[in-house]
Amino acid sequence: MMVTIDTRGELSLAKIADSGQTFRWKEMEDGSWRIPAFHRVLYAREESGILSLSCTQEEYERIWRAYFDMDTDYAKICAGIPREDAYMRRAAEMGRGIRILRQDPWEMLITFIISQRKNIPAIKLCVEKLCRVAGKPLCPEDTESGSAAAEDKKGMSAPVDSARFQEPLCDFPSPEAILSLTCNKASGIPEDGHTLCAFQKAGYSSCSLGYRMPYVRAAAEWMHNLVVTGNAAGQPSEPDGISTVPVQSGLPSGTDSDEVDEEKALRNAIHHLQALPDDVLREELLGIRGVGVKVAACIMLFGFHRTNAFPVDVWMKRALAEHYPEGFALASYAPYAGIMQQYMFVEARAEGRK
DNA sequence: ACCCAGGGCCACT
DNA sequence: AGTGGCCATGGG
Secondary structure, X not given: OOEEEEOOOOOOXXXXXXXXXXXXXXXXXXXXXXXXXXOEEXXXXXXXXXXXXXXXXXXXXXXXXXXXXXXXXXXXXHHOOOOOOHHHHHHHHHOOOOOOOOOOHHHHHHHHHHHOOOOHHHHHHHHHHXXXXXXXXXOHHHOOOOHHHHHHHHOOOOOOOOHHHHOOOEXXXXXXXXXXXXXXXXXXXXXXXXXXXXXXXXXXXXXXXXXXXXXXXXXXXXXXXXXXXXXXXXXXXXXXXXXXXXXXXXXXXXXXXXXXXXXXXXXXXXXXXXXXXXXXXXXXHHOOOOOOHHXXXXXXXXXXXXXXXXXXXXXXXXXXXXXXXXXXXXXXXXXXXXXXXXXXXXXXXXXXXX
């Protein structure tokens, strides 16, 4: 099963992977990208403008078409950059092929809480560790992916990543799975060798989350509460009949049907958030402990596809100071400021690497 | 050893 | 409303 799409140069897997919006993509030995998302694994390859995806046409239409944001015309958006803004036009040209993926909002919430004060390799390791400890195995070798998984199993060529990175691929954990996590080190419990926390049982010394551990937990509690009540924490329930899936109990009892119900309830809660206008959604996110202005903007942009959200991190601060010393006219790029931000971010990091 | 990383919280003005 | 110290971990 394979789907091929002519991207006309408007999609670059390598550039997307390097754009700091996704942290779980992995380039395989044969040049394909292993993409875990939405409880499955996709292998994607791109050669001379042709994108090949290891899925059926039906799965492409149902999942990956939206994931890759195929129905947004990036060339048209870039054509709207003011002609006098030479820097942005150049950044957009260099960044041609970058797209804003429509990733799972829940995964973006946790991932960008983790991201604070970490560099990108450290974020990748931390997220992967979290998935390995709390997520369910995804079994990529069972997918119809061809040579990539087979070659990965053999593992004959020199591994670029640590041995941990080669271990079985796992799904991003559910809110309930994260709530059930314990970490001795983050809790200040000394390692006595026999009371092992979830991470130690998996062979890690700690969760690597550091001071972010309570933030991740708070976010999982927030999301779990949203899933159970069908509404955001602290908000009165809506009288106007936004449909919510009733959940019998907040405690996961572990049966398969409960997990299916949880998944449905999570989808429903996320659907509720997706319906909120930008400013309301932003305030909701800012109410979560560990989510500030920048992380909220990342969740908005990468999780909720609010293309006008404009995350400013240390790279962006440098780029803005250097190229827009008189100030950045954010409003003149609406409603695509976030896409411009992505071009600037990639450009700034490329400059910094030299 | 040192500095930095897709920051946020809190106490202080 | 704005500012500075502090937070824990891993990479270069």
